[in-house]
Amino acid sequence: MELIEIKNIFEREKVGKEVYFRGWVYRRRIIGNKIFLVVRDANGIVQVVIKDPKLVEKIQPIQIEGSLAVKGIVHEDKRAPGGYEVEAKEIEVFDYGKPFPLRGREEPDTIQKYRHLWIRSRWFSATQKIKHSLLKNLREWYVKDGWFEVFPPILVGNACEETTTLFEVKYFDQKAYLSQSAQLYLEALIFSLGKVFSLTPSFRAEKSRTRRHLHEYWHFEIEAAWYTMEDLMKVTEESLKYAIGKTIEERKDEFEIIKEKTGRNIEELKAIIEKPWRVITYKQAIDILKSKGMNIDHGSDLGADEERVLTLQFDTPVFVIEYPRKLKAFYMFDKDENVVKNFDLLAPEGYGEIVGGSEREWRLDILEKKIKEWNLDKLKVKIGDEEISAYEWYLDLRRFGSVPHSGMGLGVERLLMWVCKLEHIRDALPFPRLREGWLYP
Ligand code: 4AD
Ligand code: MG
Numbered sequence: 440m441e442l443i444e445i446k447n448i449f450e451r452e453k454v455g456k457e458v459y460f461r462g463w464v465y466r467r468r469i470i471g472n473k474i475f476l477v478v479r480d481a482n483g484i485v486q487v488v489i490k491d492p493k494l495v496e497k498i499q500p501i502q503i504e505g506s507l508a509v510k511g512i513v514h515e516d517k518r519a520p521g522g523y524e525v526e527a528k529e530i531e532v533f534d535y536g537k538p539f540p541l542r543g544r545e546e547p548d549t550i551q552k553y554r555h556l557w558i559r560s561r562w563f564s565a566t567q568k569i570k571h572s573l574l575k576n577l578r579e580w581y582v583k584d585g586w587f588e589v590f591p592p593i594l595v596g597n598a599c600e601e602t603t604t605l606f607e608v609k610y611f612d613q614k615a616y617l618s619q620s621a622q623l624y625l626e627a628l629i630f631s632l633g634k635v636f637s638l639t640p641s642f643r644a645e646k647s648r649t650r651r652h653l654h655e656y657w658h659f660e661i662e663a664a665w666y667t668m669e670d671l672m673k674v675t676e677e678s679l680k681y682a683i684g685k686t687i688e689e690r691k692d693e694f695e696i697i698k699e700k701t702g703r704n705i706e707e708l709k710a711i712i713e714k715p716w717r718v719i720t721y722k723q724a725i726d727i728l729k730s731k732g733m734n735i736d737h738g739s740d741l742g743a744d745e746e747r748v749l750t751l752q753f754d755t756p757v758f759v760i761e762y763p764r765k766l767k768a769f770y771m772f773d774k775d776e777n778v779v780k781n782f783d784l785l786a787p788e789g790y791g792e793i794v795g796g797s798e799r800e801w802r803l804d805i806l807e808k809k810i811k812e813w814n815l816d817k818l819k820v821k822i823g824d825e826e827i828s829a830y831e832w833y834l835d836l837r838r839f840g841s842v843p844h845s846g847m848g849l850g851v852e853r854l855l856m857w858v859c860k861l862e863h864i865r866d867a868l869p870f871p872r873l874r875e876g877w878l879y880p
Contacts, residue, residue: 440510445483449521453513458525460485461508463559464501464536474498477520478509479561486519487511489527498530504559505536555880558869562700565693566867570855572689574638576682577659584674586634586661591624593639596820597829599623600768604643606654613821617642620848622770623833625662626799629844630836634663638851648874649743650863651791653852655872662846668780668798671845672718672758675784675794679756679849680712683858703860710754711787717757721778724749724759740766741783746791756793758782769813772798773805782847786857793854796847803837810834 440459448458465484466477474489476498487509489495501507508531516524540553543560550557557563578588596613598605599620606617621637628635641658661674687694687705694705719727721741728735731748735741741749741759750757761778764771771779781797800806810816810830818829828834852867865871870880 442508445478445480445485448483448485448513448525449523454515454523455512457510457512457528459508459510462506464503464505464507465561467501467503469499476501478507481564484520484561486516486524487527488524489530491527494527494530497532498527500535501532502536503539504556506533507531508533551877551879554870562696563866563869565690565696566855566859566861567869568693569686569690569697569859570851570867572686573682573854573858574659574851576685576689577678578636578638579685580678580681581634581636581661584634584678586636586663587632589625589628589632589635589637591618591621591628591637591639593618597623597818597833598815599770600643602815602818604645606642606644619643620658621660622662622846622848625660625846626833626844627836629662629664630840630842634661634666636661641848651743651853651856653864653868653871653873654877656853657851657868658848659851660846660848662844664842664844666798666845667843668760668782668796668845671796671798671847672782675796675847675849676716676756676758679854683708684712686858697859701860701862703858708858711756714755716755716784717753718760718782719757720760721762727752738763738765743791746785747789750785750787750789750791753787756787757785759785767797769809769815770797770799770806772800773809786853788857788860790853790857792850793857794847794849796845798843798845801837801841801843803834803841806837807834 442459442461445460445462462478462480464476465479468475472495474495476487477484478487489498509525509527510529511525511527514524514526515522541557594610594615595618596615598616599622604619608615608617619641621639625635625637638657638659640655642655644654645652687708697703725735725737728745728748733745733748735745760782761774762781763777764773764779767779767781771781774780779797783792784794785791786793800809815830816828819826820829852864855867856864861867865873871877
């Protein structure tokens with residue numbers, strides 16, 4: 440008999456027919472001399488009723504998450520989830536299972552210990568399917584718009600962002616680092632490919648523990664020759680609106696499950712992607728924060744608290760542009776002696792930064808000065824017996840046909856956190872890397 444997926448049981452023409460499917464026990468109840476199982480697979484759940492005394496005796500010891508294959512007849516039943524029930528005729532048990540250690544109300548420590556099992560929960564699975572769709576749709580937008588996907592290295596000899604958050608690794612007899620961003624390599628690729636994007640892990644040895652920082656996260660980055668900041672903001676907004684809009688259409692069932700858990704309503708998201716997104720300068724942002732009673736001065740960075748207060752003033756994501764150059768990375772284009780041509784895109788409802796982007800400093804003399812000013816000329820690499828600056832190759836990009844260009848990086852877990860209204864970034868990925876002890880599992 441043909442095996443089917445559980446979601447395909449719920450068809451009118453299946454009523455009265457025999458079906459054959461496999462899965463795991465999601466719930467079990469014994470009522471009188473019957474057993475009711477709710478069985479799940481990757482995409483559905485169905486109620487199975489067991490009445491035959493021999494089968495009841497056989498299935499009685501099965502635990503939550505026990506694995507089995509069921510052959511049975513489909514009946515309509517208003518009380519069953521989805522309105523259908525399967526009356527079991529034959530059951531093959533693959534694993535009866537030990538008593539399942541998770542009930543759904545555990546403390547974070549217990550969840551961490553059993554995280555490899557916890558990730559089977561329906562709402563977490565729903566978040567991962569939404570993530571899958573968001574990335575598929577983002578890729579789709581960029582591919583349709585003529586961008587090439589590229590594959591930069593993770594083991595690198597330079598720092599893209601602050602040297603204080605570098606993870607150092609031994610690379611034979613040299614020091615190497617885990618990549619903080621693919622950006623510098625994407626910049627090298629635009630001269631031949633024009634517009635490129637990549638999806639890679641990025642690593643940050645952040646000192647602070649917060650709800651929105653991971654030590655390893657997935658980074659979706661783009662870079663394009665000839666692009667100005669305005670071009671960059673336009674594609675960032677359009678591609679995100681497309682990806683979120685299409686994901687809402689494709690993942691209605693998953694958003695229903697998420698809604699029960701976090702209260703995320705897709706109508707809120709739809710409203711946000713239908714409006715033009717706001718643009719304010721860093722200067723205006725500080726003035727708004729001061730007027731809301733925040734203790735912050737011009738020149739200070741926006742932390743999670745400031746970003747939360749700021750985003751609560753707007754009903755769309757907001758691009759905050761032109762930060763003081765001292766607050767930002769060395770590679771950003773100096774608009775004047777005070778500010779750079781950059782943006783941070785802050786997600787609404789308190790979430791804050793999900794994207795950082797900028798026009799790049801493409802003038803050789805200014806870039807050389809900034810590398811010294813940021814103290815990055817200290818980073819050296821060996822080529823044979825020669826030791827050279829780890830940024831020499833990056834400066835070469837400004838020596839051989841330099842052009843204006845721009846790019847951005849999107850934190851995938853940050854995006855998902857906002858889209859699903861999650862409280863903590865650890866729930867946006869199966870195996871988060873956080874402080875102490877989070878190498879398990
Ligand atoms: O703002 P960041 O540091 O910018 C860059 O790395 C640029 N080189 C990107 C580029 O222009 N190609 O990081 C970009 C985004 C942030 O907006 C945030 O969403 C995410 O990466 N991010 C983190 N996500 C989780 N945990 C962390 N510790 C993160 N640090 C940055
Ligand atoms: Mg940033």
